[in-house]
Amino acid sequence: MLKKYLLVPLALWLVLLTPFVHATPKIENWTTSKGLRVYYVPAPEIPMLDMRLAFDAGSARDGSKPGLAMLTNDMLDKGAAGLSEDQLADQFESIGAAFGSGASMDMASVSLRTITMEKEQKAALETWLKVLSKPDFPQKDFERVQKLTLVGLQSEKQDPESLGSKAFYKALYGDHPYGQPANGTEESIPALTVADLKAFYQQYYVAKNGLLAIVGAVDRQQAETLAEQVSAVLPAGESAAPIPEVKPLTEAKTVKISYPSTQAHIMVGQIGDKRGDADYFTLYMGNQVLGGSGFTSRLMKEVRDARGLSYSVGSYFSPLAQLGVFEINLQTKKEQTDEALNVVRDVLGKFQKEGPTDEELEASKKDITGGFPLRTANNSQIVEYVSVIGFYQLPLDYLDTFTSKINALTREQIADAFTRRVQPDKMVTVIVGGDEK
Incomplete structure (x- = not known):
């Protein structure tokens, strides 16, 4: 932007x-x-x-x-x-x-x-x-x-x-x-x-x-x-027509882009959720544990800390008016690309089946709710939140109920949402680095 x-x-x-x-x-x-x-x-x-x-x-x-x-x-x-x-x-x-x-x-x-x-x-x-x-x-x-x-x-x-x-x-x-x-x-x-x-x-x-x-x-x-x-000062005009619905992927795709570097830049993902989605909070909370919390996330611990395959690795959901993206991204040595991808897929698969541990869930809840006041601490931040709430026609009590909705989530709800919404066998994988072969 x-x-x-x-x-x-x-x-x-x-x-x-x-x-x-x-x-x-x-x-x-x-x-x-x-x-x-x-x-x-x-x-x-x-x-x-x-x-x-x-x-x-x-x-x-x-x-x-x-x-x-x-x-x-x-x-x-x-x-x-x-x-x-x-x-x-x-x-x-x-x-x-x-x-x-x-x-x-x-x-x-x-x-x-x-x-x-x-x-x-x-x-x-x-x-x-x-x-x-x-x-x-x-x-x-x-x-x-x-x-x-x-x-x-x-x-x-x-x-x-x-x-x-x-x-x-x-x-x-x-x-x-x-x-x-x-x-x-x-x-x-x-x-x-x-x-x-x-x-x-x-x-x-x-x-x-x-x-x-x-x-x-x-x-x-x-x-x-x-x-x-x-x-x-504005013409009355008309509201824009709805953006077309997004069609989910039906099969896995891999795209390799040749690039002269010692590192491979890797993106793995699929269609995610949208604003106002019934699973929004559950997916957001689950991703915080999976790859959204930086050095304490499960992906970081398994890919970087346990195996040294990447300096950084993370994941996020990016909701839009229609279905946005769910993406995992990392960089690794070109010769470690296959190994790193296998670890990422293993971590995602296990998380999808089991959800977070009690300890991971509690730590992520504290992280999200503890930092939330800082994200609405001044007028310029608030006006952006209010603009998003209005643009996507979210409930007016969105900010009031944010913390309580996060705290109410359970391991079982997160595992269920990831099982229904995440499809590891139908993801796009993009690899930038090395030759196309």
Whole structure:
């Protein structure tokens, strides 16, 4: 995900000087007159306001033009309402405000952080709304972004992790939108035009296709006023059509990519879960034991500590609007590739049948629940959580119930979920390193 941020010295100073007492944020929500969904959390402790506007406009909407969503989002602050990129940056910086943007597979976002002093907040909001509603997509800047993107694509050819990741997603998803690279290809990027970006923007950056997360020192009435101001500059539009369902793999696949290195970069995985999935917490908890907890995970102990086959090994589930990925990744010496893969598969197979031990489960629960308050410790973190909750229409008490749902999980539930959802005999394996033979 690409992001652009300006430094906010005053905001940082205020955060550091303000004592923090953690409490699970209470989320309120409503819909504006134009159809923009709003999710609001009051945070009066410090005079700061965070707003994050998210649209169903990620790379899954690229269609036959990979890279379109990313470039559209990246161009928003390159010029708007007749102001240049430097002029926009100066306007934000002069009042200590921060602008951010980014695009992922499912969503594209535009964010603002500002102090809530009346003059500064008003100026920050006015500039932000110009970027949001009146992007100019200057031709010269577009050509520059195109060239930079192509340079990035060229550099990825020298990065085995990037090579493997793109091959992994392509083998996993095939022609599904999730199988396309978010940053495009060397063929698709030069073919894009400013007209393509404008058409994408006009279709997807609309009220009914977005949601606004507001976190900060504003009351409900002020939040409603802010939401209507944002909504007013957007066309009503229509929400995007659902992303097609993902088809599970029916057989195992192995992809070998030649690369001149002494190490083999290995990715093993399959289709995983999605946001709001009934098995989300169970799979998340199980993966924490299997490969998500760093040096204490079972994969790390068996692959690295017991056999010295890899410096690092890990696993994760990455849920999306539709089924995301479950992936195990590691690096090992090329001549140890087969041995390392056998150990990984043995560990996964045993874990799938038996689940975690009582000790592993208890330690992982403490790790997850103990670290959870730190992940919602400031407004910028909270606004991202609230945005995700709103975008994927998760329960409003998601943050309230997170800890209790984790603590309620049992070994048997985890083993059952992994037995039903993980299929070791139908996985994609991508190996980058050595010759193709």
